[in-house]
Amino acid sequence: MNNLIVRLVLRFIGYLLLQVLVLNNVELNGLMNPYFYPLFILVLPLRTPQWLTLCLAFAMGYLVGIFTGTAGLHAAALVFIAFIRPTIIAVLFPGVNDEDNSELNLGKFGPVNFIMYVLLMVFIHHFIFFSVQVWSFSLFFYTLLKILISSIISSLLILLAEYLFWNKKG
Amino acid sequence: MRNLFSFITAYFSFFLFVFLELLAGSLIVQESSFHQSAYNNAAINLTGNVMKTYAGVQSYFHLKAINDSLAHENARLREHQLDAYQFSSDSTKLVLDSLGRPAFKYISAKVVSNTTTALNNYILLDKGKADGIQSNWGVICPNGVVGVVKDVSEHFCSVISLLHNKSKVSVRVAKSNFVSMTWKGYNASYAQIEDIAKHVPLKKGDTVYTSSETWFYPPNLMVGTVDKFELTEGSNFYFVKVKLSTDFSNLNFVYVVNPLLRNEVDSLQSKMKDE
Numbered sequence: 396m397n398n399l400i401v402r403l404v405l406r407f408i409g410y411l412l413l414q415v416l417v418l419n420n421v422e423l424n425g426l427m428n429p430y431f432y433p434l435f436i437l438v439l440p441l442r443t444p445q446w447l448t449l450c451l452a453f454a455m456g457y458l459v460g461i462f463t464g465t466a467g468l469h470a471a472a473l474v475f476i477a478f479i480r481p482t483i484i485a486v487l488f489p490g491v492n493d494e495d496n497s498e499l500n501l502g503k504f505g506p507v508n509f510i511m512y513v514l515l516m517v518f519i520h521h522f523i524f525f526s527v528q529v530w531s532f533s534l535f536f537y538t539l540l541k542i543l544i545s546s547i548i549s550s551l552l553i554l555l556a557e558y559l560f561w562n563k564k565g
Numbered sequence: 566m567r568n569l570f571s572f573i574t575a576y577f578s579f580f581l582f583v584f585l586e587l588l589a590g591s592l593i594v595q596e597s598s599f600h601q602s603a604y605n606n607a608a609i610n611l612t613g614n615v616m617k618t619y620a621g622v623q624s625y626f627h628l629k630a631i632n633d634s635l636a637h638e639n640a641r642l643r644e645h646q647l648d649a650y651q652f653s654s655d656s657t658k659l660v661l662d663s664l665g666r667p668a669f670k671y672i673s674a675k676v677v678s679n680t681t682t683a684l685n686n687y688i689l690l691d692k693g694k695a696d697g698i699q700s701n702w703g704v705i706c707p708n709g710v711v712g713v714v715k716d717v718s719e720h721f722c723s724v725i726s727l728l729h730n731k732s733k734v735s736v737r738v739a740k741s742n743f744v745s746m747t748w749k750g751y752n753a754s755y756a757q758i759e760d761i762a763k764h765v766p767l768k769k770g771d772t773v774y775t776s777s778e779t780w781f782y783p784p785n786l787m788v789g790t791v792d793k794f795e796l797t798e799g800s801n802f803y804f805v806k807v808k809l810s811t812d813f814s815n816l817n818f819v820y821v822v823n824p825l826l827r828n829e830v831d832s833l834q835s836k837m838k839d840e
Binding site for chain 2: 415416419427428445446449450452453456457460461462463464465466467468470471474475478527528529534537
C-alpha cells in the first residue's frame with residue numbers, strides 16, 4: 396500500500412515535469428500539441444475513491460496549466476475525464492476486478508481494450524480542451540483537425556510509454 | 566434532514582465534480598481577461614522559479630543562435646554610432662536628431678518560458694517590479710515585436726505574446742496609414758492585416774513597420790514582410806498575410822520598452838474622449 400502511494404506521487408511529479416519542461420516545447424505547425432499528463436488519471440487504481448480522483452485531476456490540471464496561463468482549461472478537461480472514468484471502465488470492461496489494487500496497465504485489460512480506453516479518454520480530454528479554448532465555431536474545422544491530430548499523437552505517446560514501462564511480472 | 570444528508574453523500578462525487586468544474590470555469594474567465602490579479606502574481610512567482618532553473622540549463626543549447634543574433638544587433642548599433650557617419654564641413658546642415666528628448670528606455674530581460682502552439686500564447690520574463698517593469702509596456706526583441714506586459718510580480722512578469730487572439734499591433738505598410746495587425750491562431754510565423762484600403766499600392770516583400778501612434782513600441786521597428794495579399798470580391802480592403810520577423814520558437818533575450826512619454830499622450834487623448 397505504501398509502495399503504491401510512493402509510486403503514485405512519483406508518477407504525479409514525473410508526468411507534471413515531463414509535460415511542462417519537455418512536451419510543451421514540442422510543436423508542429425501549430426497543429427500538434429501532445430498532452431501526456433492525462434495518463435496519471437487513466438492509470439489510477441480502480442479502487443481509488445472518486446472524490447480523490449477528482450481532486451487529483453484538478454490539482455494536476457491546475458499545475459500543468461499555470462505554466463502556460465491556461466490553468467482553468469487543463470483543470471476543466473482533466474476533471475471531466477476523471478468524472479466519466481468509472482462509467483467508461485464499466486462499459487468497456489464489464490466485470491473486471493482489481494484484486495491487487497495497483498495501477499491499471501496493458502496486462503489487466505488486454506492490449507486491445509486498453510488501447511480503446513486510452514484513445515477514447517484522450518480524445519474526450521482533447522475535445523473539451525481545444526473546444527473550450529476556441530469557444531466559437533469560427534475555427535471549427537481547424538479545431539477539429541487539431542483535436543484529431545493531437546489526440547492521435549498523445550495516445551501514441553501514452554501507449555508507447557505504457558508498453559515500455561509495463562512490468563510484465565507485476 | 567436525514568434524507569437530505571443521505572442524498573448529498575450518495576451524490577457526493579457528483580457535487581464535487583460540479584464544484585471543481587465551476588472553479589475551473591471561473592479560472593478560465595479570469596485568465597482570459599487582461600486584468601491583473603493577486604492569483605496571477607502568485608502563479609507567476611511559482612512557475613517563474615521552476616522555469617528559470619530549467620531555462621538556465623536549456624540556454625546552453627542555444628548559445629550559438631544567441632551569439633549570432635547579438636552579433637547582428639551589435640553590427641546594427643555600430644551603424645548608428647557617430648564614427649559611422651561622415652560629417653561635411655558645410656556651414657549649414659540639417660540635424661535630424663541631436664540631443665533630442667528621449668522617448669523610450671529599454672530594459673533587457675531573459676525569456677524564462679514561452680509557448681507558440683496555443684491559441685493564446687504567453688511569455689514569462691525574468692524581470693519584475695524590482696526592475697521597474699510595469700503592466701502594459703511593450704516588449705521587443707532584436708528582430709521585431711514580441712508582445713505587451715500583462716502581469717508583474719516582484720521578480721518576473723508575464724507577457725501577452727503577439728501570438729494571442731486579442732493581440733493588436735498598430736503598424737504601417739508601404740504608403741498605408743496606421744493599420745492594425747492581428748493574429749488568428751494558425752501559425753507562429755504569420756500574422757494578418759485586414760484593414761488596408763484597396764487603393765494602397767502593395768508589393769510582395771514590402772516591409773511592415775510599427776507605427777508611431779500607440780507608444781507601445783518605438784516607431785519604425787520592423788515587424789515583418791508582406792508574404793501574400795488578396796482582395797476579396799466586393800471588399801474594399803486587402804487581406805494581407807505578414808511573415809513575422811520575430812522567430813518566436815527561438816526567443817531568448819528581449820527588451821521591455823519603457824515609454825517615457827506615453828503618460829502625456831494618454832492623458833491628452835483621454836481628455837479628447839471626454840469632450
